[in-house]
Amino acid sequence: MVKQRELKEHLYGLETILLKGEVRKSEKILNELLAEDFVEYSSTGEIYDKENILKRLPSEDDPGIIMSNFEIKYLSPTSVLTTFKVFIERKQQHSLRSSVWTYNDEKWHMTFHQGTVTD
Template sequence: MESESSSLKEQLYQLEEKLLKSEIRTSPEELSLLLKDDFFEFGSSGRIWTKSNCIGEEGIGAVNMILSDFDMHQLSEDTVLTTYRIFDEVKAEHTLRSSIWKYANGRWQMFFHQGTKTKEPF
């Protein structure tokens, strides 16, 4: 069970990292595969985003962010909460992040995401 858990943690870490890559963030097709149709986000800006209102013709825009302190919390057999920290190198901002991933139709997709700004460097 532990190796399954660590394998799943690595898989979800890679999916979170993928969502930070410019080639993914600027591809509506790639984003559509990673985000569930009913995806929503509470952004660090205070805005609420849905899949339909956040993906434009150029995707969601390139960023330069560093992910750290990644952890995974199994909520059910097909639902996982991931938590981590982000440092946005362009804005020089730190945020705490959480995502809920759901497994369906043979793949993991993000259902929910939240970013919370923090003044403290980690």
């Protein structure tokens, strides 16, 4: 198993990639990182699956997201929970985020994501 510090750095990198405007516009990259059974509970209370995300995100403007307080917790040898805070510059809004990443086919895929507005 990968050491926790190395895995934390790797998953931090994947989460950071998903926050970048140019990546959010790339259906190809999103398709590679999101699991087929991906589900998101958005900060607005909407529920999205992978198909919704692949249609919605590429058409959105770059929200300018800054991440902080990134942590991981093993749920199993092949599943990890990531938690962090974000500040969305465009909305001037803070939120808490959590994701579940699953290791499959020698890659990590996001299977779940949730955002909760804090202000």
